[in-house]
Amino acid sequence: MIETQFYSVKPTDLNALETIYGGKIVDLIDSLAAIIARRHSGKTCVTASMDSIDFVRPAKSGDLLVLKTAINKVWDTSCEIGVKIFVENQETKARKHLASAYLTFVALDENGRPTPMPKIILKTKEEKRRFREAEDRRKIRLARKTKIRE
Template sequence: MDKDLNEHKKHLKGKTPGQSEIEMTQLVLPNDTNILGNLLGGQLMHWIDIAGALAASRHSNKVVATVALDSLDFRHPVRLGEMVILKARLTWVGRTSMEVSVDVYAENMKTGNTILTNKAFITFVALDDDGKPTEVPPLILETEEERRVYKEAEKRREYRLKRREKE
């Protein structure tokens, strides 16, 4: 069986992080905000999950399921009427799972000022037509920055796996 899996993996064409990158834009409307006029955290998490899933699906050419959200940092509130730009990019790929980094920016459309408001790391698993985990193409790293980010992602994965063992 392992021989078959290795043969299958050889036939999977790898992709660079840039080939599966996603940029998604949303407008913060009144229904997306709390009573202070700030974007609801749950709404932002929904958009982050969608952007991450799109990048993972683009890489794997499969439907994906969210496995873990390693971190979500709220650095700055996003206000009513601002544009939210989500940039999702693969950082690590295993046999069936992928880590995606999603950077969130808020753009004030009156001033043109843009600020990084959030950063998240999400793990997805690729699914076959029967809903079972399936192999994904390898990630081709081209730059030192991509290699550095990959190593950081491996550390997050090790920490996540150790945490699961304790549970």
């Protein structure tokens, strides 16, 4: 299921070019995905990884951001969440892609150890596609993790 949230860009979110700074976008993506992981699992969740983020276009103060989030796949104790941000024209409501990323969250038990997460129920063709594609990304992530720890 896709969750939608909105964020209005504030003057304090801007860089020297008067556009939203990358760290703010990362913060929005991580905070929102963390809420989704927490709500789904009912547990404390931590970000285990965030894949590369593409910043497609800038946004300025007063712009309305539309944040679309979906849990793509749950494995045992972890899940992949995709976040896609659009900037919405407030008159026409037309949306343009601003940035997107995939994150992995891990649910923790009361001792801070990874603990199982409930599975998701796939209904639509889109959900099934995202579920399949998530597996390929996980392979890349876990291979990278092994390399980092070497």
